[in-house]
Amino acid sequence: RKEVEQDPGPFNVPEGATVAFNCTYSNSASQSFFWYRQDCRKEPKLLMSVYSSGNEDGRFTAQLNRASQYISLLIRDSKLSDSATYLCVVLSIGGKLIFGQGTELSVKP
Amino acid sequence: DADVTQTPRNRITKTGKRIMLECSQTKGHDRMYWYRQDPGLGLRLIYYSFDVKDINKGEISDGYSVSRQAQAKFSLSLESAIPNQTALYFCATASADTQYFGPGTRLTVL
Numbered sequence: 001r002k003e004v005e006q007d008p009g010p011f012n013v014p015e016g017a018t019v020a021f022n023c024t025y026s027n028s029a030s031q032s033f034f035w036y037r038q039d040c041r042k043e044p045k046l047l048m049s050v051y052s053s054g055n056e057d058g059r060f061t062a063q064l065n066r067a068s069q070y071i072s073l074l075i076r077d078s079k080l081s082d083s084a085t086y087l088c089v090v091l092s093i094g095g096k097l098i099f100g101q102g103t104e105l106s107v108k109p
Numbered sequence: 110d111a112d113v114t115q116t117p118r119n120r121i122t123k124t125g126k127r128i129m130l131e132c133s134q135t136k137g138h139d140r141m142y143w144y145r146q147d148p149g150l151g152l153r154l155i156y157y158s159f160d161v162k163d164i165n166k167g168e169i170s171d172g173y174s175v176s177r178q179a180q181a182k183f184s185l186s187l188e189s190a191i192p193n194q195t196a197l198y199f200c201a202t203a204s205a206d207t208q209y210f211g212p213g214t215r216l217t218v219l
Contacts, residue, residue, distance in 0.1 A: 004151075008149065034207075041197075041213070041215075042212070042213070043199055043210035043211060043212055043213055044152070044199075044208075044210050045210070046207055046208070087151065087152070095140070095157075095159070095203075096154060096157065096167070097142075097154075097203075097208055098154075099144075099151045099152040099153075100151055101149060101150055101151035102151055
């Protein structure tokens with residue numbers, strides 16, 4: 001079983017739609033959680049950290065459920081520019097970041 | 110100027126050749142990492158270093174070696190390249206929990 005698992009998609013949604021990505025992790029001792037965004041052939045960039053209480057940044061909302069070892073990302077009012085691959089990332093003991101394989105999002109006009 | 114740079118950006122080489130990928134950073138971070146990315150597999154950690162005297166193997170270190178020449182420089186070597194090392198390679202630095210990636214090196218081994 002992979003340490004971090006995501007639905008690879010692709011998710012094809014119209015502009016303005018709300019879309020949710022899910023991620024599960026296997027190590028209950030994992031300490032911190034993140035969502036990164038990666039555009040085609042570019043480097044990953046931090047989108048947001050994920051906190052136990054849930055956090056929001058504009059149209060983006062991240063949630064963490066430690067009991068279920070589950071992380072989510074909600075994007076409201078999707079824009080064309082949101083098209084990218086979204087990577088779920090977990091900080092393991094020892095300071096290593098473990099990446100999921102990514103979920104591809106395509107927002108259509 | 111970019112904070113994390115990688116050279117070369119693209120490289121085509123032949124099986125058996127020795128290849129070095131270089132990474133430099135101006136962020137002053139102690140932690141540096143090398144990843145490879147393959148379609149459908151996400152980013153996998155090859156090696157990481159928490160300071161100049163500290164080198165650690167990641168999940169897929171076989172066939173690779175690294176050198177941390179200075180705080181700002183971390184090189185990845187393929188001693189004898191093979192076709193299944195064809196991939197996109199990323200260098201990254203870290204401050205606390207956030208990583209900053211270089212632009213990537215696309216390596217093709219024929």
